[in-house]
Amino acid sequence: MASIELTNITKIYRDAKRKRDLLAIDDVSLSVAQNEFLCLLGSSGCGKSTLLNMIAGFETPTGGSVTVGGRPVDGPGADRGMVFQQANLMPWLPVWENVAFHLRLKGWRKADRRAAAQEYIDMVGLQGFENHFPAELSGGMSQRVGIARALLLNPQVILMDEPFAALDAQTKMDMQEELVAIWQKQRCTIVFVTHSVDEALVLGTQVAVLTSRPGRVRELIGLDLPRPRDITSPRFNDHKRHILNLIREEGLQQRAVAAA
Amino acid sequence: MTALSKSWERAVVPLFILVAWEIVSRSGLFPAALLPAPSAVLHSWGDWVFGYDETTQANSGRWLADALSSATRVAAGYAIAAASAVLLGIAIGWWRWVERTIEPTIQMLRPVPPVSWIPLAIIWFGIANKPAIFLVFLGAFFPILMNTIHGVKTADRNLIRAASMMGATEQQLLRHVVFPAALPSIFAGLRIGIGAAWMLTVTAEMVAVKSGLGYVLWDSYYFLRYDLVLAAMASIGLLGFATDGLIKLLMSAALHWQRASTLQSREG
Ligand SMILES: Nc1ncnc2c1ncn2[C@@H]1O[C@H](COP(=O)(O)OP(=O)(O)OP(=O)(O)O)[C@@H](O)[C@H]1O
Numbered sequence: 001m002a003s004i005e006l007t008n009i010t011k012i013y014r015d016a017k018r019k020r021d022l023l024a025i026d027d028v029s030l031s032v033a034q035n036e037f038l039c040l041l042g043s044s045g046c047g048k049s050t051l052l053n054m055i056a057g058f059e060t061p062t063g064g065s066v067t068v069g070g071r072p073v074d075g076p077g078a079d080r081g082m083v084f085q086q087a088n089l090m091p092w093l094p095v096w097e098n099v100a101f102h103l104r105l106k107g108w109r110k111a112d113r114r115a116a117a118q119e120y121i122d123m124v125g126l127q128g129f130e131n132h133f134p135a136e137l138s139g140g141m142s143q144r145v146g147i148a149r150a151l152l153l154n155p156q157v158i159l160m161d162e163p164f165a166a167l168d169a170q171t172k173m174d175m176q177e178e179l180v181a182i183w184q185k186q187r188c189t190i191v192f193v194t195h196s197v198d199e200a201l202v203l204g205t206q207v208a209v210l211t212s213r214p215g216r217v218r219e220l221i222g223l224d225l226p227r228p229r230d231i232t233s234p235r236f237n238d239h240k241r242h243i244l245n246l247i248r249e250e251g252l253q254q255r256a257v258a259a260a
Numbered sequence: 261m262t263a264l265s266k267s268w269e270r271a272v273v274p275l276f277i278l279v280a281w282e283i284v285s286r287s288g289l290f291p292a293a294l295l296p297a298p299s300a301v302l303h304s305w306g307d308w309v310f311g312y313d314e315t316t317q318a319n320s321g322r323w324l325a326d327a328l329s330s331a332t333r334v335a336a337g338y339a340i341a342a343a344s345a346v347l348l349g350i351a352i353g354w355w356r357w358v359e360r361t362i363e364p365t366i367q368m369l370r371p372v373p374p375v376s377w378i379p380l381a382i383i384w385f386g387i388a389n390k391p392a393i394f395l396v397f398l399g400a401f402f403p404i405l406m407n408t409i410h411g412v413k414t415a416d417r418n419l420i421r422a423a424s425m426m427g428a429t430e431q432q433l434l435r436h437v438v439f440p441a442a443l444p445s446i447f448a449g450l451r452i453g454i455g456a457a458w459m460l461t462v463t464a465e466m467v468a469v470k471s472g473l474g475y476v477l478w479d480s481y482y483f484l485r486y487d488l489v490l491a492a493m494a495s496i497g498l499l500g501f502a503t504d505g506l507i508k509l510l511m512s513a514a515l516h517w518q519r520a521s522t523l524q525s526r527e528g
Pocket residue numbers: 013014022024042043044045046047048049050051085213
């Protein structure tokens with residue numbers, strides 16, 4: 001029921017000051033069935049965050065339509081949990097209050113919020129930092145608070161914008177495993193933005209490779225690799241080779257366009 | 261640095277001024293009545309506070325009552341100003357239509373010096389507490405308002421996004437995101453406002469009220485009691501300093517989350 005449909009999406013950012021409009025997304029159609037794990041792969045500035053923001057309801061598409069669970073998106077809501085590219089934590093709240101912010105909005109009592117937050121704080125490995133303020137956290141730790149905060153919503157749809165980019169290799173691997181486990185348990189739909197081909201292939205059921213600006217879907221690749229994914233298996237490497245080739249071609253085309 | 265040498269640091273300038281002043285007064289360069297020595301001021305001030313030898317005649321022992329009536333006016337006007345300026349400032353900063361309809365009027369009233377309201381204040385409210393409270397309100401209102409508007413407008417849009425992602429309604433956004441995000445700026449306004457509040461109580465008391473530190477100051481001027489004028493000035497300074505300290509205390513309690521991220525965290 002929580003499937004995501006993007007139909008012929010275009011997004012133009014109007015830039016009144018520079019008198020120049022920017023075509024960020026050009027005719028993207030994507031259909032993400034319930035319980036899919038879609039990874040968006042594309043170069044910097046190709047419009048990945050923009051796409052995610054439109055699903056979340058922060059931006060409206062200039063053309064086309066976005067529906068989640070069959071209903072058109074008309075604003076943000078707690079049915080879609082988002083992990084932002086910058087953690088966006090409330091600097092005046094300690095870690096546990098940030099994680100439990102949703103429950104504060106729902107009017108839960110302090111003790112209940114505190115208890116509910118703990119499960120997610122443990123999940124992202126931040127035990128002992130419950131009472132720290134965001135300014136006292138490292139980048140990767142802030143990002144993990146953002147993840148815990150989105151998971152606590154227990155949403156139908158989770159939107160993640162390069163959530164693991166600031167993590168070390170070991171933590172990243174742990175978090176990827178944890179995320180897959182959560183996804184398998186809660187049967188939610190995930191759209192996950194990443195720069196890393198490996199990460200996309202380790203996590204996704206589908207990988208959408210986007211072109212450089214303006215963003216279009218270059219190719220949608222279905223992955224039916226067994227889990228846990230073996231990053232040394234021949235099939236994994238076939239996929240990887242294929243995607244890297246796409247990216248290389250894209251880069252060559254870009255340079256050709258720039259040179260012309 | 262030790263605590264002792266720190267407090268010594270703070271005391272060195274005031275002490276120097278006092279000593280120099282005492283020497284100049286006693287040198288006989290000016291008539292003693294025109295520039296009373298600090299010791300003389302202290303003596304009169306003491307009598308004003310404790311009433312030990314009636315050097316201050318009718319004022320003897322009445323300091324606490326005078327200080328209290330000034331402080332009450334400051335507190336009343338300031339509280340009304342703070343509450344209304346913060347609410348209105350949030351509304352102006354948040355809703356464009358409120359800004360469009362109210363802001364021009366506010367910006368026209370703002371440059372009018374609060375003191376120039378004195379005639380109207382007296383006509384409207386008579387000679388008593390009310391005109392003084394009104395003046396204090398005017399003085400404190402605008403700095404708090406301007407800073408609140410600024411704080412709301414510069415709130416991080418991404419935090420608002422994050423909160424609405426978690427299902428916040430507009431009212432919840434204002435309460436749980438916009439207000440705390442604007443708080444550092446609101447406190448900057450509150451601190452400017454308290455200074456203005458003291459200035460205007462004293463001004464009002466000199467003209468439109470028959471009690472308080474400002475009244476004693478002006479009355480003593482008529483009776484050529486410059487020692488009391490100085491004692492009143494010092495009292496106002498001290499009380500202003502104390503109330504500002506109170507607000508600073510409140511501020512560091514409310515903004516303790518800033519400790520790790522701002523310059524002031526370097527201080528001991
Ligand atoms: N609010 C905005 N106003 C104007 N232009 C914007 C805005 N947000 C994004 N853009 C532009 O749209 C394009 C796509 O931006 P977007 O943030 O979606 O890229 P991205 O794929 O997420 O990049 P990265 O991988 O670096 O995060 C960029 O050229 C950017 O300059």
